[in-house]
Amino acid sequence: MKFRRSGRLVDMTHYLLHHPHELIPLTFFSERYEAAKSSISEDLAIIKQTFEQQGIGTLMTTPGAAGGVKFILKVLKDEAEEFIQTLCKTVANPDRLLPGGYLYLSDILGNPKMMNKVGRLFASVFADRRIDSVMTVATKGIPLAYAVAGFLDVPFVIVRRDNKVTEGSMVSINYVSGSSKRIQTMTLAKRSLKEGSNVLIVDDFMKAGGTINGMISLLAEFGANVSGIGVLVESESADERLVNEYISLIKLFDVNEKERSIQVSKGNYFDFL
Amino acid sequence: MKFRRSGRLVDMTHYLLHHPHELIPLTFFSERYEAAKSSISEDLAIIKQTFEQQGIGTLMTTPGAAGGVKFILKVLKDEAEEFIQTLCKTVANPDRLLPGGYLYLSDILGNPKMMNKVGRLFASVFADRRIDSVMTVATKGIPLAYAVAGFLDVPFVIVRRDNKVTEGSMVSINYVSGSSKRIQTMTLAKRSLKEGSNVLIVDDFMKAGGTINGMISLLAEFGANVSGIGVLVESESADERLVNEYISLIKLFDVNEKERSIQVSKGNYFDFL
Numbered sequence: 001m002k003f004r005r006s007g008r009l010v011d012m013t014h015y016l017l018h019h020p021h022e023l024i025p026l027t028f029f030s031e032r033y034e035a036a037k038s039s040i041s042e043d044l045a046i047i048k049q050t051f052e053q054q055g056i057g058t059l060m061t062t063p064g065a066a067g068g069v070k071f072i073l074k075v076l077k078d079e080a081e082e083f084i085q086t087l088c089k090t091v092a093n094p095d096r097l098l099p100g101g102y103l104y105l106s107d108i109l110g111n112p113k114m115m116n117k118v119g120r121l122f123a124s125v126f127a128d129r130r131i132d133s134v135m136t137v138a139t140k141g142i143p144l145a146y147a148v149a150g151f152l153d154v155p156f157v158i159v160r161r162d163n164k165v166t167e168g169s170m171v172s173i174n175y176v177s178g179s180s181k182r183i184q185t186m187t188l189a190k191r192s193l194k195e196g197s198n199v200l201i202v203d204d205f206m207k208a209g210g211t212i213n214g215m216i217s218l219l220a221e222f223g224a225n226v227s228g229i230g231v232l233v234e235s236e237s238a239d240e241r242l243v244n245e246y247i248s249l250i251k252l253f254d255v256n257e258k259e260r261s262i263q264v265s266k267g268n269y270f271d272f273l
Numbered sequence: 274m275k276f277r278r279s280g281r282l283v284d285m286t287h288y289l290l291h292h293p294h295e296l297i298p299l300t301f302f303s304e305r306y307e308a309a310k311s312s313i314s315e316d317l318a319i320i321k322q323t324f325e326q327q328g329i330g331t332l333m334t335t336p337g338a339a340g341g342v343k344f345i346l347k348v349l350k351d352e353a354e355e356f357i358q359t360l361c362k363t364v365a366n367p368d369r370l371l372p373g374g375y376l377y378l379s380d381i382l383g384n385p386k387m388m389n390k391v392g393r394l395f396a397s398v399f400a401d402r403r404i405d406s407v408m409t410v411a412t413k414g415i416p417l418a419y420a421v422a423g424f425l426d427v428p429f430v431i432v433r434r435d436n437k438v439t440e441g442s443m444v445s446i447n448y449v450s451g452s453s454k455r456i457q458t459m460t461l462a463k464r465s466l467k468e469g470s471n472v473l474i475v476d477d478f479m480k481a482g483g484t485i486n487g488m489i490s491l492l493a494e495f496g497a498n499v500s501g502i503g504v505l506v507e508s509e510s511a512d513e514r515l516v517n518e519y520i521s522l523i524k525l526f527d528v529n530e531k532e533r534s535i536q537v538s539k540g541n542y543f544d545f546l
Contacts, residue, residue, distance in 0.1 A: 001326075009279055010323040013286040018389070050283040053274075102439040106462060110430055112423035116291070139431060140439075142415040150385035157383055158412060166375045166413075189379060 003033040008043050016047065016059070016071040020123070021153040025068040044069055055079050057124075073151050075124040077273055083117050084266045088250055091233065094260040101255045103262070105233070109143045109204060118249065119147025122202065122230045125247055125272050126152070131227045132197045133157055135219070137186060137211055140204045144232060148202055157192040157199075159215060161185065171221050175214030186214050188222070195223040206231040209243035216243075234267055247272050276306040281316050289320065289332070289344040293396075294426040298341040317342055328352050330397075346424050348397040350546055356390050357539045361523055364506065367533040374528045376535070378506070382416045382477055391522065392420025395475065395503045398520055398545050399425070404500045405470045406430055408492070410459060410484055413477045417505060421475055430465040430472075432488060434458065444494050448487030459487050461495070468496040479504040482516035489516075507540055520545050 029040045048059040055076035061069050096104045108114055134156040136145035142158060149156035163170060172187035201215050216226055229246035236253040248267030255262050302313045321332040328349035334342050369377045381387055407429040409418035415431060422429035436443060445460035474488050489499055502519035509526040521540030528535050
């Protein structure tokens with residue numbers, strides 16, 4: 001179908017946004033719009049300029065027969081700063097306090113707009129690493145894993161704390177929860193990860209890091225590598241951190257149930273930009 | 274910042290796609306681009322035409338002071354047909370067969386690209402209903418709930434089969450699983466749904482419908498209404514269906530473990546287009 005430039009720009013923007021991190025040959029677009037490659041290159045230059053200027057991301061063009069264009073998501077520092085500020089304010093609301101000093105976060109994890117932002121931030125900071133899969137543990141990590149995996153254009157796998165018959169044969173490990181020192185079990189379907197996969201671990205909350213440590217052990221069982229670790233909220237109150245290198249969006253450093261106050265600050269995200 | 278039309282088209286397309294079902298005043302765009310409202314209207318006409326032609330959706334413009342433009346997702350019948358065909362083929366792969374006649378679906382549920390498509394299909398077919406929230410049950414329904422909620426621009430809530438201390442006070446009900454006839458429990462955090470909410474229920478798999486029936490009972494406890502029910506895979510083998518009105522993408526009508534064969538067809542989705 002013949003397109004004018006304006007129509008091409010709209011459709012190409014849509015297409016690129018829905019195919020992040022995927023190399024698209026220029027011929028794909030020139031056939032799709034019955035347009036010369038030179039016109040497509042001009043379109044892409046306009047899109048690239050706008051994406052960069054508006055903090056949407058950038059386009060990478062590879063020349064040659066096997067070449068093409070790739071949309072790379074890139075969040076501007078200002079946008080990250082603004083969003084993390086909002087997140088801090090949202091999390092610091094004393095209404096979130098639950099008995100035992102726990103925080104209610106399900107409304108944030110169940111808000112697709114917020115999770116899309118979180119996904120964009122993590123996909124941006126991990127963009128340069130080799131990642132074949134995103135991994136998390138059920139239940140609350142799942143929206144986060146989906147969001148990050150979607151923007152990185154890779155699948156995600158879910159570690160469970162139970163043994164479900166609908167998953168087939170499972171690999172399971174025992175691990176020691178960092179804060180409660182209890183022995184727990186986590187399992188992952190055997191067919192969900194290939195040997196040698198590069199895996200980004202994400203979770204909604206990290207205290208001592210026992211759960212994340214468990215996921216690292218599980219990856220070792222699969223002969224898979226850890227590409228990175230991303231957590232939405234880290235808690236500073238941990239005596240001893242079991243995990244070294246991780247990226248967090250926000251940090252919880254004081255929860256006072258009696259005075260109903262929650263102190264949060266931004267996490268170490270900006271150290272990695 | 275001043276923009277040329279080409280740059281405006283790229284940025285507006287991005288903005289509209291990320292704010293589905295949200296009324297955006299024209300002044301928002303005319304201020305964002307320092308452009309006259311008449312130019313913005315022309316831009317929107319181009320975007321609308323391309324969106325409709327390419328099966329992305331449509332734009333609805335409301336005139337007047339309180340007016341603006343809204344991006345409504347709309348999947349073309351051809352796209353739905355093609356995707357559901359692919360899904361049938363994917364699900365019919367005998368490698369999915371697990372002991373007991375279960376099917377492995379986690380790779381589909383963990384594939385953001387496929388789930389985005391599924392989300393688009395459901396958001397499109399439920400676009401005319403009043404929906405304040407999407408609800409599902411942990412674990413495997415979560416990616417589906419996220420996908421649908423994201424395209425409808427509403428939050429999603431997760432019903433659990435356990436009682437988590439980090440959710441605060443919970444409402445729980447007992448229900449009878451349709452196929453195993455066992456009594457089970459499901460719980461939902463009290464603060465996750467407002468009274469009178471209109472809720473779309475989604476799940477990855479429905480046999481007799483016991484789990485979905487449980488969610489309907491749970492909604493009654495919250496004084497909330499069922500806006501609709503969407504399932505990815507329905508199984509025909511159920512003797513007696515506990516749920517009447519639902520929309521399914523695909524239907525499983527024979528799983529033969531001995532002969533390692535899986536028979537699937539498209540679900541009732543197209544009856545609702």
